[in-house]
Amino acid sequence: MNKKYFWFASLLIIFSLVLAACGGQVETPTEEVVEAPPEPTEVVVEEEPEVEEEPELVELVVWADELRAPIINDLGNQFANEYGVSLTIQEMGFGDIRDQLAVAGPAGEGPDILIGAHDWLGQLVSNGLVSPLDFGEKESEFLDAAITAFVYEGQLYGLPYATENIAFFCNKDLVDTAPTTWDEVTALAVDLEAASDGEVTAWIIQTIDPYHHFPLTNSFGGYVFGLTDEGYDPDDVGLDSSGAIAAGEWLQDMVEAGHLSADVDYDVLHTYFTTGKAACIGTGPWALSMIRDSGVNYFISPFPAGDTGAGRPFLGVQGFMVSAFSENQLLAQTVLDEIFATEEFMQAMYDVDPRPSAYLEVRDSTDDADIAAFAAAGATGYPMPAIPAMGSVWEAWGNATSLIITQQLDAADALADAATQVRTLIAE
Amino acid sequence: MSTNNPTARERKLSLALLRKFFSSMALRILGLAVVDAFAIMLLYLLLRDGVWPIAAILVLTTLVVNVINFSDRLIPLRWMSPALAIIMLMVLYPILFTVYTAFTNYGDGHLLTKIQTIRRISQDTYLPEEGNVYHWVGYRSPEGDFLLWLIDEDGQAFLAQPDKSLEQVSPEDSQIGQLDNAGFPLNVEGYTRMELLDVIPILDSQLAPLEFGDPPLTIRIKSIREAAQLKPRFEYDDEQDLFIENITGTVYFADESQGQFTSSEGVSLNPGYQVEIGWRNFDRLFNSPALSGPFIQIFIWTIVFAFLSVFTTFALGLFLALVYNDPTFPFRKLIRAFLIMPYAIPGIIGILIWRGMLNPHFGVLTTNLVNIVGWTPGWFTHPIWSKVGVLIVNLWLGFPYMMLVCSGALQTIPSEIYEAATVDGAGVWQRFRKITLPLLFVNVGPLLISSFTMNFNNFAVIYAYNEGRPPIPGTITPAGYTDILISYTYRIAFESGRGSDYGYANAITIVIFLIVASITLVQYRAMGTWEEISENV
Numbered sequence: 001m002n003k004k005y006f007w008f009a010s011l012l013i014i015f016s017l018v019l020a021a022c023g024g025q026v027e028t029p030t031e032e033v034v035e036a037p038p039e040p041t042e043v044v045v046e047e048e049p050e051v052e053e054e055p056e057l058v059e060l061v062v063w064a065d066e067l068r069a070p071i072i073n074d075l076g077n078q079f080a081n082e083y084g085v086s087l088t089i090q091e092m093g094f095g096d097i098r099d100q101l102a103v104a105g106p107a108g109e110g111p112d113i114l115i116g117a118h119d120w121l122g123q124l125v126s127n128g129l130v131s132p133l134d135f136g137e138k139e140s141e142f143l144d145a146a147i148t149a150f151v152y153e154g155q156l157y158g159l160p161y162a163t164e165n166i167a168f169f170c171n172k173d174l175v176d177t178a179p180t181t182w183d184e185v186t187a188l189a190v191d192l193e194a195a196s197d198g199e200v201t202a203w204i205i206q207t208i209d210p211y212h213h214f215p216l217t218n219s220f221g222g223y224v225f226g227l228t229d230e231g232y233d234p235d236d237v238g239l240d241s242s243g244a245i246a247a248g249e250w251l252q253d254m255v256e257a258g259h260l261s262a263d264v265d266y267d268v269l270h271t272y273f274t275t276g277k278a279a280c281i282g283t284g285p286w287a288l289s290m291i292r293d294s295g296v297n298y299f300i301s302p303f304p305a306g307d308t309g310a311g312r313p314f315l316g317v318q319g320f321m322v323s324a325f326s327e328n329q330l331l332a333q334t335v336l337d338e339i340f341a342t343e344e345f346m347q348a349m350y351d352v353d354p355r356p357s358a359y360l361e362v363r364d365s366t367d368d369a370d371i372a373a374f375a376a377a378g379a380t381g382y383p384m385p386a387i388p389a390m391g392s393v394w395e396a397w398g399n400a401t402s403l404i405i406t407q408q409l410d411a412a413d414a415l416a417d418a419a420t421q422v423r424t425l426i427a428e
Numbered sequence: 429m430s431t432n433n434p435t436a437r438e439r440k441l442s443l444a445l446l447r448k449f450f451s452s453m454a455l456r457i458l459g460l461a462v463v464d465a466f467a468i469m470l471l472y473l474l475l476r477d478g479v480w481p482i483a484a485i486l487v488l489t490t491l492v493v494n495v496i497n498f499s500d501r502l503i504p505l506r507w508m509s510p511a512l513a514i515i516m517l518m519v520l521y522p523i524l525f526t527v528y529t530a531f532t533n534y535g536d537g538h539l540l541t542k543i544q545t546i547r548r549i550s551q552d553t554y555l556p557e558e559g560n561v562y563h564w565v566g567y568r569s570p571e572g573d574f575l576l577w578l579i580d581e582d583g584q585a586f587l588a589q590p591d592k593s594l595e596q597v598s599p600e601d602s603q604i605g606q607l608d609n610a611g612f613p614l615n616v617e618g619y620t621r622m623e624l625l626d627v628i629p630i631l632d633s634q635l636a637p638l639e640f641g642d643p644p645l646t647i648r649i650k651s652i653r654e655a656a657q658l659k660p661r662f663e664y665d666d667e668q669d670l671f672i673e674n675i676t677g678t679v680y681f682a683d684e685s686q687g688q689f690t691s692s693e694g695v696s697l698n699p700g701y702q703v704e705i706g707w708r709n710f711d712r713l714f715n716s717p718a719l720s721g722p723f724i725q726i727f728i729w730t731i732v733f734a735f736l737s738v739f740t741t742f743a744l745g746l747f748l749a750l751v752y753n754d755p756t757f758p759f760r761k762l763i764r765a766f767l768i769m770p771y772a773i774p775g776i777i778g779i780l781i782w783r784g785m786l787n788p789h790f791g792v793l794t795t796n797l798v799n800i801v802g803w804t805p806g807w808f809t810h811p812i813w814s815k816v817g818v819l820i821v822n823l824w825l826g827f828p829y830m831m832l833v834c835s836g837a838l839q840t841i842p843s844e845i846y847e848a849a850t851v852d853g854a855g856v857w858q859r860f861r862k863i864t865l866p867l868l869f870v871n872v873g874p875l876l877i878s879s880f881t882m883n884f885n886n887f888a889v890i891y892a893y894n895e896g897r898p899p900i901p902g903t904i905t906p907a908g909y910t911d912i913l914i915s916y917t918y919r920i921a922f923e924s925g926r927g928s929d930y931g932y933a934n935a936i937t938i939v940i941f942l943i944v945a946s947i948t949l950v951q952y953r954a955m956g957t958w959e960e961i962s963e964n965v
Contacts, residue, residue: 008457008460008461011457011458011461012460012461012464012465012468014461015461015462015464015465056629058628058629083624083625083628084624084625084628084629085628102539106539106540106541106544107477122927123536123927125698125699126536126537126698126699126700126927127536127537127539127540127699128539128540128544128545128548128549128698128699129539129699131551132552134650134651136651136654153698155552207809208897261789262788262806262809263787263788263789263806263808263809264789268787268789268790271789271790272789324548324551327632327633328631328632329632329636330631330632330635330636330649330650330651330652331628331631331632333651334628334631334651334652337651337652338652388536388537388927391922391923391927392923394923395906395919395923396905396906399897399899399906399908402809402897402898402899403899403901406806406809406898408898408901409901409902413901413902414901417901417902417903420904421903421904421905421906424717424904424905425905425923428712428716428717428718
């Protein structure tokens, strides 16, 4: 009996020691990276860095989606190696990056650099996951609105590379010039329906997706959150502002006159447009290849105007951010500043997924008329609110547009309900 | 011979003992030692990271495994111990963690520990109005001391050493060599100029922590080219556990009940940290306006949905099972195989196909309905028809299971009973009512209850069909006609103004578990009657 325990104890000690030894070996290289031991000093007396053989590269981990990972890996590393930096790319779905960072960052296993959308900032900053950045004069090389979008509570958190927004598509075979006001849209609907026995209409819109309703809302003076110098104010909910209700009533008139059908989702919307059953829709660059492939004779223009001016879409901005848990924050910022914020890199990022670039030189030099049209439509766009309160808005607002379009509630009631719901959720 | 025998026997005996020892005890000890060694290593890592709840479970699990393997009385448990260990780690721990999290504020804004939060807030810096920005080049002595040559916006040059006053310099000074185009000396006496490749590896680890010049306006390296008189924006006071903002002097106290640094005006710093908050998540749930709103309506629909889902799938499944149980039915095996198809296709795809068929603009079902009848219900927009729609989809997904279960159960009913009943003059309906149904319930009753429980929480069908829509007008928080309890509470937990609130979501989960558990208990009580029937038969 005693022997049994003796054997057990001695074996246990041996294995523990073996494991401890292995563990030590495993941990050493990571510690080396973190501590980055001083380089031998006598190296750089002559100005010939190529004399050294393979200087040890400092590793930075980058999280990127499958479209951009190859660019960062190839071009990014090509530049980074000149700086003695190697970029290790970990590829993951664009939408997963935000959630993964919340888990991996605090555990010390996150990236140094990540790509993401500006409207994640509310969540990322309130969770303390990203670090403030400063690019000095370099910021003037970027679209002003794109830089502003990455400012949260007065601090810059990202280096933008692309902007995205929806624009107004029209079918040239059905309409020569795009309607410039919403009243012209109504008039166009009357004409087209009369000419086609109700088969073709002027304009349709998603029943529930309020992202696409926003240009209509603000062209009548409506808003979601009041915009102050310090950003969006969650205490000023504008879904039931007089402008938002005016826009809702125009929508209601369209429905009651039989110009607008209910139950329209993303697929229905695009099928109506590409089959010539709707003359105009609002959609984004993500639908561009589908619309091109369909062969429909389209053109892109800014949104029609309501009582207070042309419709302005939400502006989404994508960019690079630096994890607050990175051990190499200055270096990560250096990489953004010196490597990513260059024309060649920004051009490559544009080429791999054409969206209006946030880098002015690339943005202005595009020879793609559609991308230029998107850029023009987004020039006046409002940055999508990044404040966490925006999470309470989508469902309530979508319900309101749905109730209006299915004629279950008057616009004023539906929007008043939605605003109440948003205020309740924010106050809770 | 007589002298040799005992030794031979002894040898044989010891050999057998040895063999026995190695075959069982030695191997067992070896295995346990390996397992325990890994456990100890894991424990060390866990304790280092401060994850004591997992560490506690690990210790408990390892102890149980050891006791089981050393005790001779617990031999039967020995073979179960790997499974038991995995159950403890992968079932028990998540449950305990869920319960624990329900009593914390874990969620958006409170993801980090307090130490991480303090470290994060201390990182913020700002450039005071009187602060200067410099371009810099670094120099290093053989001893590893650093020296910065700074040029400010007016072109003035300074030499800076860590923790020493700035020294204004002019290039004529004797110890300074020739200047490059930007005005930085190529070398400084006793120091070697650091080029980009020298700076990069030590930028964050060695250069960033250094402070140059006189306090309070010390110079820190801001980027690879710039240094500035940056000051920390918030100063942490260890003893009083508070942050002082350097610009305004505002004091932010650690509010342990909220897990946040908050000023007396009620302004809180980002991020907050995790704290235990007692029953507050439950308080919030029971006082939530969302509960006083459409809750009753949704609760009733949840029960109706679960009941009708079970009833319709069981009725159709039983009907088909009875029909195809008849051996004279032609091609019955082939048809039965086809009928199992909905069960074989992943549910989510089935739902998407139905969504497509019911699409009011292009759906096969709806367009044909319009052509034939001239009308189609609003499968996704009408309060009643959307409920009918989701029930139809759930019927499609669920009936093959019931058909399979009933087909099996029907085989267990002895045919003599039917013969006896026929002799007694019982009709088809009577035989079905008095024999088939009661005997069937004995077998499938528990399955019906588990099916009910499953449908009570059938988030996937509800969400994939229409995300709980169409909206109920005029509710205090967003709610839909097809929302069941679990999809509705999902909204409450993840669509509130605070982002994702895991602590709150876990509290809701526990309450829903209690509801489902009590309903299930009641049903099992009711089931007792069926068992009596089977005893009497």
